[in-house]
Amino acid sequence: RHRPSTSSFQQSNNSSDKQRSNTIDIMKVTAILCSVLVAGASAFAPGATSFTGTHISTVSQSPIAAPRTSSRTSELNMMRHRKRVAKLGKPADQRKALLRALTTEIIRHGRIKTTLVRAKAVRKHVDHMIQLGKRGDLHARRQALAWVYDKDLVHSLFEAAPERYSDREGGYTRVLRTMPRQGDNAKMAVIELV
Structure with a gap:
C-alpha cells in the first residue's frame, strides 16, 4: 500500500x-x-x-x-378617509351577493325582516333600483338586470315604479326597528317599501 x-x-x-x-x-x-x-x-x-x-x-x-x-x-397607499362601507362580516363577493339577494326579496315581497345593519346597508341599493325603474330607459333597465336576480321582477318594477313613486324624489324605503333576535340578541329591523 x-x-x-x-x-x-x-x-x-x-x-x-x-x-x-x-x-x-x-x-x-x-x-x-x-x-x-x-x-x-x-x-x-x-x-x-x-x-x-x-x-x-x-x-x-x-x-x-x-x-x-x-x-x-x-x-x-391612500387612506380611506370618510369611506364608510358596511362590511357585514363578509368578504366582498359574499357581501355583494347578500345585498343583491336582499334587494331582490324586498322588491318581490315589499318588506322583509333582517338585522338592522343589513337593513341600513341594503336601503341604498333598493332606492337605487327604484330610481332606475322611474327613469325607465334601456340603460337603466340593463343596470337593474345586472343587480336584481329575477328578470321578471325587474320588468314589473319598471312598469309599477313610475306611477307609484311619481311624487317622491327619494326615500323609497323605511327601516323600522323591532325586538332583538332571541338567541344572540342582535338588533333587528323591518325594511319596507313606502
Whole structure:
C-alpha cells in the first residue's frame, strides 16, 4: 500500500485553500459589480459625468434600476378617509351577493325582516333600483338586470315604479326597528317599501 506523505498532503490542502480563496474573491467582485449595475450608480447613468469630468454615454442604465411609479401603487397607499362601507362580516363577493339577494326579496315581497345593519346597508341599493325603474330607459333597465336576480321582477318594477313613486324624489324605503333576535340578541329591523 502506498500512503501519501504528510508533506504532499499539506501541499494539496494548501492548493485547494488557494483555489477556494480565489473563488471567493471572484464571487465578491462579481457581487460588487452586479450591485453597482443594478443600483444604477451615478457614474454609469446615461448622460452622467465621471470623476474626471468626461461624458459617459456608452453605458445605458439597467431597466431594473428604473424607479417604479404607478398610479396603482399610490392608490393602494391612500387612506380611506370618510369611506364608510358596511362590511357585514363578509368578504366582498359574499357581501355583494347578500345585498343583491336582499334587494331582490324586498322588491318581490315589499318588506322583509333582517338585522338592522343589513337593513341600513341594503336601503341604498333598493332606492337605487327604484330610481332606475322611474327613469325607465334601456340603460337603466340593463343596470337593474345586472343587480336584481329575477328578470321578471325587474320588468314589473319598471312598469309599477313610475306611477307609484311619481311624487317622491327619494326615500323609497323605511327601516323600522323591532325586538332583538332571541338567541344572540342582535338588533333587528323591518325594511319596507313606502
